[in-house]
Amino acid sequence: MTINEFASQIGVSTATVSRAIHGRGRISEKTRQMVLARMKELGFTPNFHAQRLVTGRSQMVALDFLGEKQILADMFFVTLAQAIQQALHATGYGLLLNLMDDSTQSLLQLRRWIKSRAVDGTILVAGAKVDRSLLCELASARTPCVVIAQQTVKGIPFVGSVALELSHGARQVAQLLVDKGHRRIGFIGAEVLDVVYDAFREELERLGCLLSDQFVLTAGRTAQDGARAMAQMLTHPVRPTAVFARTDTLALGALQAAKDVGLKVPADLSLVGHDDIPAVGWCDPPLTTVRVHCAEMGLAATETLLSLLQSNLLPPPPRHVPSTLVLRQSVVTVK
Amino acid sequence: MTINEFASQIGVSTATVSRAIHGRGRISEKTRQMVLARMKELGFTPNFHAQRLVTGRSQMVALDFLGEKQILADMFFVTLAQAIQQALHATGYGLLLNLMDDSTQSLLQLRRWIKSRAVDGTILVAGAKVDRSLLCELASARTPCVVIAQQTVKGIPFVGSVALELSHGARQVAQLLVDKGHRRIGFIGAEVLDVVYDAFREELERLGCLLSDQFVLTAGRTAQDGARAMAQMLTHPVRPTAVFARTDTLALGALQAAKDVGLKVPADLSLVGHDDIPAVGWCDPPLTTVRVHCAEMGLAATETLLSLLQSNLLPPPPRHVPSTLVLRQSVVTVK
């Protein structure tokens, strides 16, 4: 059923129907209620595309990972996407998903969606490094966009920013360990020594505790990598009393390796992970770790985007979502 | 830029541009290439909504979980959604995501999308139980829909079906255990004794091995639940030689509990999980488990939907995606 058929069936003009639907323009409350009631009764729903064509807005937002799904692990994704979708839904926007493996493909699709006006705005998940020129290009289409990344992005019109502040949790870990009296501290990194490592080392230094190079290892992704790193670290004549692993997966492997050489965690060795994956909640002992607040990130990104959508003029200030320490039972005061 | 402006700028009619874009209708290859080239040059992209309005098809598909996200765990979601999105992308369709918590809300949104023609079709993830009347209602809108569930759905026009055959993997586990000489076998269930349990028990019976009630426990979701169940099972004077846990999470807890009472896995007790979550690949020992093929499910669902989209006439036969056994190191021949 079209608005024409519907309007003539209930004996009003299409303009009146439209006014009743949107609640704007002059219309008496009585007619409005009548139209709304009969819409339900006759099951009339306006054609989405006709509305979009005439208003020029699609009421859709794209979510794109630019092929960098690894960086925000799978489990982060669901929480993030759900938070975004629900926040968008509340304001009548829909979420268009782009999960292409290849970032080039991903971008191609995104550009087409923007140029063809299929989406009004974009949420980009950028991981560690942000391609500023890409953002400038997107901005040149005058379509709002917000970037979730480890850094803030400023000074590009139409581009908002949500920064995942991993340094915060890392500093909290440093503080915790120093508070508990640890002085020989190890770090097991993922492929790259990143902002977490930097912040951790800096904070330790600030607290008067130097991170010795021999206790800093770059391991990899898997639990086996973590186990290997821990085993290697434990070959030193003077062992660390606490180890911070860049990911929970590494930490889990490290935990196993420590147990394998007869060490008790946390009695003989304190251990801290990062990410708060479910498994670290029920290993033995449950690991102290750092949590990334995905839902908050999603919400912040959505709010930023909605604000850009309403007034492209003022780019809202970057939002920060710090990671935070989750205390469990794998850290004790050093003997 | 609109098609009008573009067409007059390059000196042809809008019809010619449209023909060039879609490659149908009579048009010389020369003009076609020319138009395409100038499109790139001038950066003209047709307005999505105008196209949709006039063709009456939205080139969008909705993915909906009906608020039942628990059932397909988070990690399944990403693989599934990605497979679907990529398969859709290849045929020019976009994916509209619906992750609402509440199934009522979820349905409301879905109905609006369908009625307003915002989507051409739907992929529903239904988990264990399928609401047939709901499907009939959706079908009455004459919008294709495919259901991913544990059962097949047949006989509803416009409704396709992809069945996740968990019974297959369950039977493989039964066979494996019997092959390895196990006769006293335990089962740790999640909240409900489901198709996995049924198939497992049936297959055991078929192989001449009865599952004793005292070795069948209904535990819960968490690893702790699994640990508790295993501890209880091990209080029996005659212990099982092998245990099948309904989820890997339960199995991981059970593994810990077995170790805690001094049992070696698999030497003293064989253990099988279900779901193939990453963690079971790197625990000690790596667990034999059952894998659910999410990407295949997504692909099958998408193919089914696309076929329905092309010809609503013949509902394609239900597709089956069996779960399969993943052999690792937690099962040995019984002594």
Next chain:
DNA sequence: ATGAAAGCGCTAACAA
């Protein structure tokens, strides 16, 4: 407060 009518940008008959 309500109605008439002019588009929104595109596709697809129909004409040429």
Next chain:
DNA sequence: TTGTTAGCGCTTTCAT
């Protein structure tokens, strides 16, 4: 082979 034109279903002036 190409152009002309009538819609697609809606919103929004501008009249009334």
